[in-house]
Amino acid sequence: MFGNNKNDKKPIIQASGYNGSEPICICPNCRKENPLSEFGCRNMGDGNVRNQSWCKSCR
Numbered sequence: 723m724f725g726n727n728k729n730d731k732k733p734i735i736q737a738s739g740y741n742g743s744e745p746i747c748i749c750p751n752c753r754k755e756n757p758l759s760e761f762g763c764r765n766m767g768d769g770n771v772r773n774q775s776w777c778k779s780c781r
């Protein structure tokens with residue numbers, strides 16, 4: 723079911739959990755869990771969109 727649809731450009735998100743409304747990621751800099759909206763997304767230039775690795779307050 724998952725993994726082979728290359729036309730489906732979804733963000734690549736390394737989420738560690740879910741807070742009921744959005745995915746949660748751990749910032750590798752401050753080690754805090756933040757909702758994905760605190761990270762934002764970044765276009766990698768190759769058609770992939772990833773979440774930012776650091777939270778807003780660390781950037």
Ligand SMILES: [Zn+2]
Pocket residue numbers: 749750751752753754776777778779780
């Ligand atoms: Zn952080």
